[in-house]
Amino acid sequence: SVMEFFKDCCKNFSQRNKQEQETQGRHQVRRLRTRMEKAEDYLISKQPPGGREVPFVVPTFKPTYVQPQSRQVTFLQLLSAGSARSTYAGRKAELLGASFFPYNSESIFHQGSMPAYISPGPARRDALKSGPQSPGSGRVAFLDFFIFLFFSFPESIALSGDEQEPGKVCVRVRYQQDVEQVWITLVQCSDLVVHPDEEQKVGFKAILTVPKPIQFKTTLKEYHQNVAFMETFVFALRLQQLQSSALVLRLQTHSPRKRTAAECVLSLRQLGPRESEHWLDLQQPSKSSACHSELHLSTLFQPVSGRIQVKILAAQNLPPSSSPLSQVFFVKAEMHQLGQLEIKKKTRALKASGGQCRWEETFHFLLASLEHACSLSLRLYSRSSVRRKQCLGQIQLGFDSPLPEAVEQWKDTMAHPEKVVAAWHRLSPP
Incomplete structure (x- = not known):
């Protein structure tokens, strides 16, 4: 009887081990099958809708400049x-x-x-x-x-046509954190367009576009092709306030009547304790102060799903309200393809704080076809309780954009699918 009991115990133990091994094997097979199904679902989700084909994407090259x-x-x-x-x-x-x-x-x-x-x-x-x-x-x-x-873009480029550039200006900026002061040095101008039959004097009028704008002027100099100023201006302002503003430089001639001949804008977004030197190209003067505002955008090209993602991040250096009533800002985005307006979207309206607005809103633009190029147009608007909406400026993203920074962002977006490309852009006149 003892031997039979011992045999029964061994038989039951061996059967129990077999059952546990079979149960573990079934669980492993079930887990492996579930994992494979999830992987297949993930791959299927990445397939383009409707069985469309996705081409190998290389951006077109549209020459804007010619080599000298x-x-x-x-x-x-x-x-x-x-x-x-x-x-x-x-x-x-x-x-x-x-x-x-x-x-x-x-x-x-x-x-x-x-x-x-x-x-x-x-x-x-x-x-x-x-x-x-x-x-x-x-x-x-x-x-x-x-x-x-x-x-392989050329290192030096020259504009076509007979247009003369207004010249360049050299400016140095730095911020002293311990005393909360910004130091601005106007060094010199070069390659100015001089009319030999006129005797003129030249100087700069500068504006810091903080909520309460600060204006200052240089001394007048004789108008030559190269003019040295070497004048430093110091202002006690907070760094955070300065980094959301810009420095506007206006070249003024006196003969003897005062006239603004050219201007340029330097964003103070990268202002820091280390002194930085900037050579700015002078441009024809703008009549709108809204051109100094900047918009922060990110773009993402998703060829598998056939769409472009645009994220409206923020705007800074917004113009103050000309009335006691508060104003709000919003952005309208439009996609154009085949010469037609395809999609139009709009952000929510926000009040500016310290000349800044942050939206963090994402728009998805579904492409009608991957075989035709498209472009995006973004416009910044302001609106108050007694005034209708007013367009402050616009940005065009595409290969044919007049802004070099916008063209570079679009090239990078199209050349690297699934890559988020973010950049700041100064608004162009509407």
Whole structure:
């Protein structure tokens, strides 16, 4: 009886071990199956809706500037330089081998033609414009030529036409944290446009665009092509207040009547204890103070879902209200494709605090087609209880934007899908 009891115990123990092993095996299979289903669901969620194909994205290159005549580069020299071409070919092969979606060479992001290099010389302009272009077999060479230009911009560029630049001004700024003072030094002007038949004096009128603007002037100097000022101005202001404002410099001529000849704007967003020197390009004077406002935007291109994400982050250096009534600010965003307005969206209206507004609102613009380029237009508005909305300025994002910073952000966004690209932009006149 003892032996039988011992045998029964061993038999029950072995059967229990088998049952536990089978139960553990079933649990492992169930967990593995659940994990695989989740992975499949994640991959399926990344598929484009409606079974659409997503092409390999390369932005178009639209030349805004031309190379100066002292740095002429021939077509054969560009094609012989293979660094950018090899980088592009390797990257394309890598993405084509790992991508689930086929490459579409007819996409608008790849189509391109040979850019016409136009110089100020009319004879050379006619000769270059009449040069033959071979479609079909030369498409690959033109595409490589496009990519080479995209990755290797010239170090020096010259504007086409006979327009003369108003000149440049050198300014140094720094902030002393211990005494809460900002030091502004106007060093010199260079390359000013001088009229030899006129005797004039020149000086700067400067404005700090804090909530209560501060104005100051330099002494008058003789109007020459290069004028040295070397004048320093010190103001006791808080750093946080200064970093949300700008320094506006207006070049004024006296002959003897005072006239604003040019102006420039320096954002104080990066103001700190270390002295920084800035060479600013003088521009034609603006009649609107709203041009000094800045808008902070981030963009994200999602080719899989066929949309562009734009986040309206903040605005600073907003103009103060001209009346005792408070005013609110909001942003309107529009997407244009195929020459038509596709989508229009708007942020909520907010009151400014210290010349700043923060929205942190995200908009999604669904593209009608990945085969055609698009652009975004953003406008900043103000509104009060007794005044209708007023457009303070606008920003255009796209390859054909007049703002170099906006073009760079758009290029970076289109060249790197799924990458968030953020930048500050100064508003252009509406």
